[in-house]
Amino acid sequence: MNSALEVILQFPILSGIILLIVSPVIILLIRKAGHGCKLLGLYIRAPDRAAWMTGDLSPDEINSYFQLLASRHDACPRHGNRRIDRLHWQIYMGFVHLRGRLSHTPAGIIGMVPAARWYFDNYNFFYKALMAIQANGNLIKFHSMPALTDAAENRYPRVYSLARSIVSSSKFHLNIEHVFTIIENYLQGRQLLARELWTLPDMLTLCLLEKAAEQSRAVLRIINVKQEADRVVNHLSARLGHDEAGIPHLLRKMCKPGLLIDSAFVSHFYFRLKSMFIADKDIESWLIEAIGNPANQNGVWLQEVLDTEAENETSCSASYHR
Template sequence: MTRAALAIPTLDQENVIVIKNKPRIFSRRRSLTSNERDTDLLRGELLSIEQLKRHAVMLASQHKIDPYPRPDRLLSRLADNEHVLHAAYDVVTASTLGQRIVPAEAWLLDNFYLIEQQIAQARQHLPRGYSRQLPRLKDGSSAGFPRIYDLALELIAHMDGRVDSDNASQFIAAYQSAEPLKIGELWAFPIMLQLALLENLRRVVLRIARRREERDAAIIWADRMLAAAEREPKQLIHHLAEFANADVLLTAPFVEEFYARLQAQGPAMAFVQTWVEQKLLEQGVSATQLSATAASTAATNQISIANSIGSLRFIGVMDWRDYVESLSVVEQTLRENPAGMHANQTFVTRDRYRHVIEDVARGSSQSEIVVARAAIDLAQRAADQLGRNERSAHVGYYLIDRGRPLLEQAVGCRLTRRVRFRRMSRNFRLPIYLSPILLITTLVTAVVLSAFGGIALDDWRYWFFALTGMIAASALAMPLVNMMVTLILPPRSLPRLDFSKGIPDIHRTMVVVPTLLSKSQDIDDLLEALEIRYLGNRDSNLFFALLTDFCDAHECIQPGDEALLAQARTAVNTLNATYSEDRTCIFYLFHRPREWNAVDRVWMGYERKRGKLEQFNALLRGEAQSAFSEVVGDTAILASIKYVITLDTIPSCRAMLHER
């Protein structure tokens, strides 16, 4: 059943009585609509979630994709909707000054700013030609429009404009159980919902504006008759005759407003009401019936505009990234990655993988699902042969790394000349980079030497100016070429893991601060800074440590060494006791003794900062067990530390605790 068959009666389909056989419509009313369907609400049979899911499966079996490109019709329709919405808003705004406002009109006036925002966003997110990349329907009521746009229309029609995360997710999921959607279609769904809701609002607002015009007409006629009855009662019969000859449409809104005005005057207008009632009875309808029709239509308009505006607000606050990933069949396929890391990556990284799937699918005759499955199969084959920890066992190796040609070969992807040239040029990156530098240097040097044309080649001055000119020209050429390279070849971001919800156990991390123990106040400052860092990063798999040495000295042991070390030891233990409810051990101290440096002829920590980090990493690997003379904290977790983050001391300490 089509949406046209399910549409509720429009204003023109209401009980309308025409005084004469030649009805007239206000010129403004004609300007608001070009055809009768403009007021047909996107409203079909209201469905439950289960019925909606069955309807989605039925649509999947009915949709036929047009293989040929078609012109973009969405932008032109959006522009037309914007024009109609503004025109209708102007009608309501101008007519309601000093008049009674019905609830549907109040919804429009209070929320029109939101409608304008949504129109601007829709135009911004729907660049010209964008919808051409989406599969289009070959036939049906939405022929020529993107398939995903038709799904948005269907959802709005059978939910009466009320869209939420539940019905949107289940509707699309049910459709994909029969026919998977492309990644681009899923991303386009929010904007298509916006366009469909704006389309529905256009129709609702047109109905509201028409009803307002009909009420305005009733007010004009009623006021003329009331004024005549007050000034010259004898002229009232002439106004009634003029009313009868004016071809006025006795619509439900007109009669309701007309009666409301006349009834306030009591018996003086009784014969006018009697005449109108007689005309209505001749057509088989009463004023009471028209009033009920008007109330029903007003309620329908109010519900439709309220649901549509509420759905527009929902679209603005919905996290569509999670929505797309939860419904993307490609994403679910990629999560079968044998390395088990795909789901733990950042959204940007996962989205980059999906874009590659789209590109490869466009270059081949295979669907996105087939391409994703081929990438998983290649990764699984590598995992079986080389192990899951091998780089080629990760699906990203075949999407953004050196394994991509293998994937393209597996699915029969045809590369464009531009892509082939770009890949071929990677083998000659250094010559390509140096060539423009040499060219610019040579040209600038030649220009400089041309100013010294009278100097012979065997003159030393010629070669002096040539050499200095080349040095100066290269200093100009290199930054110029570097700037051009950054503009032509933007940097490619590396894949990243997502730790926004916490660091997993397999990525346990130690934050270390290499420093010196020199004064008591410095130790207090260091531990305070370490505590502040923890309070800002209270992750269960994040630990904090000081890597300390004593200051350089002419002897191995200095008088105040033990006191400083004891203070540091006590401070670390105190911090662990303070936050023992979080974890038993969070803070650590790793201290090294002085060693004799024969070159500098001084007792010092081995290789200072670099040596501390080197020996600490060795300790994590189970080596250099004797490198640190003092270790405070639970050493059982050291073997599970995978990453080490190195921080400098805080600025206030750095001035006092600098390492040579």
């Protein structure tokens, strides 16, 4: 081994050829190892972002807001800013996690959550949109975008903050006229670089995907709650018809704190038992006793929960089939 190494060192040209052959392999292995670490969740998360805008604003209020936003958007040139890269990967991993969870969720549960079906059906669209932003090295162009100097904005690119505000103000339903009006008002107080304007469509897409990824967490929570309700009902089914007096105690014992007042859990638990031909009054009495509040308050609360859940499922199903 030592003699072979000595021979190679004596011939610089041979050493260079070997280095040219080996280097790409080493670089590829390093990149694959880095990608594998990211898939395992070992990656740097994007810094916190500002909260999404809430509330209904009139057109005049929106115009005033963006003029004020422009006056606050002091930015400076910044190179090597990888915040959008990290955010892009974080969104991607959020959708990968969502798809993995949905793939292992029983079809019956997914069928009861219209939003879960929507995410499942549109996963390929999300994936293609994320890859389109990344294609041909497009993420690199965000590295040198002017970044906000305000510490509260965590030095994100100015165009990202603008795109996020546009998406929020439009209630996550964009139209060209609305976007053009906002940009015109913004430009009255702050000029944007041409490359910022060119990247604005990609930023708007990224912000919509970011919001969709955030909302998917709520969908997963509902799925978890409904699966927990299934587990509880399956465990209690052995006691139905006999020894029903101990069901409220078992409910308190089996359910995590706060679960018995969760509307998704209560509604799924109720309709599962109802499908097993259990009387409404029995289900209500078990829940009321398990929660431990006065019966009259719980009866009203329970009926409100069931009515609201029924309305939500009806409206979601109708919109889904449209």
